[in-house]
Amino acid sequence: MNPAISGVNRGRFVARTVRVRAPGKVNVSLNVGPLRPDGYHSVASVYLAVSLYEEVAATSTEGPGITVSIGPSSTLDLDGVDIPLDERNLAYKAAAIMRDVSENPTGVHLEITKRVPVAGGMGGGSADAAATLLACDALWNSGLSREELAHLAAELGADVPFSLLGGTAVGLGVGDELSPALAKAQMDWVLVCADYGLSTPEVFHTLDRLRNTEGLDIPEPLEVDAKILQALRDGNPDALSKVLINDLQRASIKLAPQLRDTIGIGESNGALAGIVSGSGPTVALLAHNPRAAEGLAEDLRHLGHNALAVHGPVPGARIISDTLL
Numbered sequence: 001m002n003p004a005i006s007g008v009n010r011g012r013f014v015a016r017t018v019r020v021r022a023p024g025k026v027n028v029s030l031n032v033g034p035l036r037p038d039g040y041h042s043v044a045s046v047y048l049a050v051s052l053y054e055e056v057a058a059t060s061t062e063g064p065g066i067t068v069s070i071g072p073s074s075t076l077d078l079d080g081v082d083i084p085l086d087e088r089n090l091a092y093k094a095a096a097i098m099r100d101v102s103e104n105p106t107g108v109h110l111e112i113t114k115r116v117p118v119a120g121g122m123g124g125g126s127a128d129a130a131a132t133l134l135a136c137d138a139l140w141n142s143g144l145s146r147e148e149l150a151h152l153a154a155e156l157g158a159d160v161p162f163s164l165l166g167g168t169a170v171g172l173g174v175g176d177e178l179s180p181a182l183a184k185a186q187m188d189w190v191l192v193c194a195d196y197g198l199s200t201p202e203v204f205h206t207l208d209r210l211r212n213t214e215g216l217d218i219p220e221p222l223e224v225d226a227k228i229l230q231a232l233r234d235g236n237p238d239a240l241s242k243v244l245i246n247d248l249q250r251a252s253i254k255l256a257p258q259l260r261d262t263i264g265i266g267e268s269n270g271a272l273a274g275i276v277s278g279s280g281p282t283v284a285l286l287a288h289n290p291r292a293a294e295g296l297a298e299d300l301r302h303l304g305h306n307a308l309a310v311h312g313p314v315p316g317a318r319i320i321s322d323t324l325l
């Protein structure tokens with residue numbers, strides 16, 4: 001019997017740890033349609049996975065149940081940040097879904113290393129969920145295909161399928177209907193992270209309110225601007241900087257007006273363009289090349305911002321180790 005599969009060796013329980021990393025994302029474009037009856041909005045988005053990763057270490061346990069902790073290598077200052085460690089945690093939910101579809105699940109402890117800002121608009125919780133799906137699939141030898149995992153991911157949240165897939169992709173539906181897109185070269189960005197979060201539903205509701213007040217028609221069906229895909233295909237940051245768009249940005253700025261200044265400071269310090277990432281409040285500033293991104297991040301740190309140079313596209317959720325303890 002293979003202990004790596006069964007977790008049992010001569011009657012003795014052998015714990016096994018599968019470690020998976022999954023990227024955060026920036027929405028290079030995000031067009032938002034009207035509110036649907038299910039409480040979601042149809043969107044057309046171009047997702048870019050960036051080199052800021054969450055890690056989940058899933059360890060089999062002898063007793064049943066799912067437990068969650070935040071690992072000591074987390075790079076975020078999590079003081080006063082509300083991350084539930086019970087069944088409300090997205091990683092917990094992902095393990096529970098995997099347990100339901102696996103034949104021989106054990107108990108599992110999930111240790112999450114947080115690097116993506118919490119409630120930052122970069123899909124950090126979604127990355128934890130994607131990583132957990134993949135880790136539990138390996139741990140319990142569930143043998144699900146990537147397609148089956150993507151299906152489960154969509155049940156967990158609109159951004160979860162993309163963290164599984166990674167790279168660059170067009171997202172339609174609520175963002176979960178993904179088609180990979182070509183990107184010739186990496187794009188360099190500086191992320192300016194806030195010391196507060198924004199609630200994704202509240203940002204969507206604020207956009208609805210602003211639109212109702214204006215009484216403008218909302219375009220449907222939504223489309224991705226071909227110029228965005230062209231700029232990514234060509235690996236041309238100058239062209240991309242001219243077509244970045246996020247319909248949620250004005251709602252995020254309504255809730256956190258200082259975001260406008262953050263984008264302005266980034267642009268006046270050399271960024272090609274700046275945009276709120278997803279529902280915010282993280283701001284993504286596009287740079288010419290890696291050196292320009294590093295220089296801009298350093299300048300912004302001197303000005304007191306929490307700034308970090310990253311690049312994308314990077315791959316989606318990947319197993320990085322699998323060990324018997």
Ligand SMILES: C[C@](O)(CO)[C@H](O)COP(=O)(O)OP(=O)(O)OC[C@H]1O[C@@H](n2ccc(N)nc2=O)[C@H](O)[C@@H]1O
Nearest residue numbers: 039040041043157158159160174175200201204278279
């Ligand atoms: C803003 C984005 O990050 C852009 O990629 C996503 O649209 C949000 O994805 P997410 O955080 O995974 O969202 P979910 O956890 O599925 O949904 C949280 C809430 O956000 C709102 N929501 C989310 C996605 C969407 N297409 N329309 C929405 O209106 C809904 O109120 C929903 O109840």
Ligand SMILES: Nc1ncnc2c1ncn2[C@@H]1O[C@H](COP(=O)(O)OP(=O)(O)OP(=O)(O)O)[C@@H](O)[C@H]1O
Nearest residue numbers: 089090118119120121122123124125126128159200
């Ligand atoms: N594993 C998790 N990590 C962080 N927050 C979680 C997690 N599970 C549940 N949450 C809850 O979800 C909220 C949003 O977390 P998250 O960091 O995923 O936001 P986000 O990155 O803005 O999401 P998105 O960009 O997908 O809209 C948090 O405030 C927290 O209460």
